[in-house]
Amino acid sequence: MKITRKGFLRAVAGGGMASGLGALMPVSLFAAAQAEKKRRPTITSVEAAPFSVPLHSEAKVALGVAVTADNVLIRLRTTDGTIGYGEVSAYSPVMSETQASDLALARPLGSLLLGRDPFELPRLLDAMTRTSPRSAGIIAAFEMALWDLCGKIAGQPVYRLLGAAKESFETDCTVFLGSPEEMARLAVGLAGEGFPAVKIKLGEAPALDIDRVRAIREAVGPKVRLWCDANQGWSVSDALVALRGIGPYGLEFCEQPVQAWDWNGLHRVRADSPIPIMADEAVHSPHDAIEGLRHDAFDMINIKLMKAGGILPAVRIAHIAAAANVPCMVGCMAETRLALTAAAHVVMSQAIIRWADLDAYHEMTVDPCSGGMKVERGVVTLPDTPGLGVEMDPAIVKKLKAVA
Ligand SMILES: [Mg+2]
Known part of the structure; x- marks a missing residue:
């Protein structure tokens, strides 16, 4: 069968009307936006908590003695309910950070992550490092929480x-x-x-x-x-x-x-x-x-x-x-x-x-x-x-x- 240009255009227009394509477009766009949101969740909450764990005995090294681990837990949550955990263990003789300084930095660093896609991780890491360049421990806590989110969203262990x-x-x-x-x-x-x-x-x-x-x-x-x-x-x-x-x-x-x-x-x-x-x-x-x-x-x-x-x-x-x-x-x-x-x-x-x-x-x-x-x-x-x-x-x- 020979199809003329006019016939082809008529068939396409008819098909479009028959299936209600024009009316469906906004709905499909909405669905696509929803799917995109599901596929690319963004961070909605950033939380922190200090916690300490006593050690069995004094851990003495040439730099000093430790009797407890004084750490900070970080939790991130995304729009789809995924949770990511991170931890910093501040050792000030090496890191120039303490549990208190890490808690103080949790707000300015954490606010950089709000509303962001965890898969933007390299960019978010860069932003955190520019904000506080000598705070590797608390940045590590946020960064590992981002990896935790990425792995959970992708359905894979981080090492994979x-x-x-x-x-x-x-x-x-x-x-x-x-x-x-x-x-x-x-x-x-x-x-x-x-x-x-x-x-x-x-x-x-x-x-x-x-x-x-x-x-x-x-x-x-x-x-x-x-x-x-x-x-x-x-x-x-x-x-x-x-x-x-x-x-x-x-x-x-x-x-x-x-x-x-x-x-x-x-x-x-x-x-x-x-x-x-x-x-x-x-x-x-x-x-x-x-x-x-x-x-x-x-x-x-x-x-x-x-x-x-x-x-x-x-x-x-x-x-x-x-x-x-x-x-x-x-x-x-x-x-x-x-x-x-x-x-x-x-x-x-x-x-x-x-x-x-x-x-x-x-x-x-x-x-x-x-x-x-x-x-x-x-x-x-x-x-x-x-x-x-x-x-x-x-x-x-x-x-x-x-x-x-
Ligand atoms: Mg060593």
């Missing part, structure tokens, strides 16, 4: 959004400063719990630190992997004495032997150390990672969400390190299993992250989280739950108050 690189990984557990005998006793206990590696806090007098490592190696035997962390406690010359002294005991690396700002000192220690050097307090951000690489100052980087300002900056550090062939660890402050689980999602997504030090939960007298990362004999796994996959203790959730 980042790119799944592994199915499980190992974490160590830490022995804090004490006498050599006491530290050796605790290290044996951790090895008995199945942890494949023990991190030894050091950073005091080199002779005492060498005694600590010797006592621990003799007590745990040759199979338990040992790491150490001086938390900036040594001078360059002390570091070299201490590192040469502990050299024979088979440690995998030493974290942050000298002051965080001393790139040249770190470079000098690394050049003469018998064991590899890992930067921790010296590298907060992706910029620090590049600065350290310029100074040829470390063999590895310890990435922490609380220093970096969240999951995305942590991944950026891992990418910089991967491009420079520098392996990384992911560590933690005194975070509950909420922020620890966020860190575990990062570990799961990056092959260049070869070590994990996600042990803060072990020191806590109560676990205010359900779901999230599981640790069995030092092996960490994540649930298939969308988002971060963590629920918080209702008693803490009840304390949440609107900040924006």
Whole structure:
């Protein structure tokens, strides 16, 4: 059948009228707008609550002593009722933040998120960082809550959004400063719990630190992997004495032997150390990672969400390190299993992250989280739950108050 142009136009107009297309248009547009709203929920509420968790014992490192974890919980909610959780554990000697300063910043930072689509995450992170550039911990709390929302809206665990690189990984557990005998006793206990590696806090007098490592190696035997962390406690010359002294005991690396700002000192220690050097307090951000690489100052980087300002900056550090062939660890402050689980999602997504030090939960007298990362004999796994996959203790959730 031959169709003329006139006939075609008549047929189209007739069809349109027959189906009531003109009348349906506004309805379909309305439906599309509704579907769009459902597909792209926006943030309608921002809440914060301080909470504290007592530790089993005094956690002493070269920078000071902690007896409680004093943290802040963040909760975001979207137009479709999705909830995202985030947490900051402020450690002021490293982060220059406290629980009180983080609470004070929750309002100006949280107000930047109101009405916004959580998938705008990089833009929102940038806005928060410009508003308060030296507040990585509270920014990390908001940023991980955004990831929690994105994962839940997408129906995927966060590590799958980042790119799944592994199915499980190992974490160590830490022995804090004490006498050599006491530290050796605790290290044996951790090895008995199945942890494949023990991190030894050091950073005091080199002779005492060498005694600590010797006592621990003799007590745990040759199979338990040992790491150490001086938390900036040594001078360059002390570091070299201490590192040469502990050299024979088979440690995998030493974290942050000298002051965080001393790139040249770190470079000098690394050049003469018998064991590899890992930067921790010296590298907060992706910029620090590049600065350290310029100074040829470390063999590895310890990435922490609380220093970096969240999951995305942590991944950026891992990418910089991967491009420079520098392996990384992911560590933690005194975070509950909420922020620890966020860190575990990062570990799961990056092959260049070869070590994990996600042990803060072990020191806590109560676990205010359900779901999230599981640790069995030092092996960490994540649930298939969308988002971060963590629920918080209702008693803490009840304390949440609107900040924006
Ligand atoms: Mg450290």
